[in-house]
Amino acid sequence: MFARIKDDIQGVFHRDPAARNTFEVLTNYPGLHAVWLHRISHKLWKAEWKWLARSLSTFSRWLTGIEIHPGATLGRRVFIDHGMGVVIGETAEIGDDVTLYHGVTLGGTSWKAGKRHPTLKKGAVVGAGAKVLGPIIIGENAKVGSNSVVVKDIPDGATAVGIPGRIIISKQNEMNASVNPERDKIAQKYGFDAYAVAPDNPDPVANAMGIMLEHMHQMDTKVEEMCKVIQSLGGDVCTDNLHNISAEDFAETGFDLTETQEREKAHSSFDPAI
DSSP states (O other): OHHHHHHHHHHHHHHOTTOOOHHHHHHHOHHHHHHHHHHHHHHHHHTTOHHHHHHHHHHHHHHHSOEEOTTOEEOTTOEEESOTTOEEOTTOEEOTTOEEETTOEEEOSOOSSSOOSOEEOTTOEEOTTOEEESSOEEOTTOEEOTTOEEOSOBOTTOEEETTTTEEEEOHHHHHHHHTOHHHHHHHHHHOOGGGTOSTTOOOHHHHHHHHHHHHHHHHHHHHHHHHHHHHHTTOOOOOSOOOOOOGGGGTTTTOOHHHHHHHHHHHHHOOTTO
């Protein structure tokens, strides 16, 4: 038991930079208290002490603001950050190293008995206020954005946002982005991380702008090729060079290109292991 508690505390230190010491985590993290009380209530539930299990679960909700049905299954190092308003249904299954933020609901969409709540695999993260509903599967290391409503499966490593939840980042998308050297060149040249030429940008509007920017770049390339062909045939076109974009061009727009490029450099040099 003490080994599991120590394991849980280490999990908090790995995922919450606000955690300062073990005593603080032991005494002031209701998410941990809720998980520990659930382990007891879950054992009582499995031993057919249903009323006592539900009563302990109700006490835990009163103490922590987190409602976990004693029938739910929780893995190791499950971390409920802040926790207020979290609701976890009876047939929910939560894997190891899953992180839930406040206001999360793992609920059902049917009144029929049987499996009716979500399954969250190892390393999944569910943002604040998100609702994950029904007997669906959230894959390993998948992410659900804050205030999203997810009613369909999310594959491993994918990110879903919105109402209803839609996948905006998947492993396949990341692989496609990583083999797109042209887009990487644009990002390096202009520092347009805000326009989602970076493959890990989770903003769908910014992603759309990034696609438009890449399309414009491709059109410029084609026009340049056409000009060269016409000139080789004796035509007198495209003799004037286009004006190069500089930071001064953005001076009156409120957009600081220099600052964006500096942020892009910092982003590219950031080591997540630190």
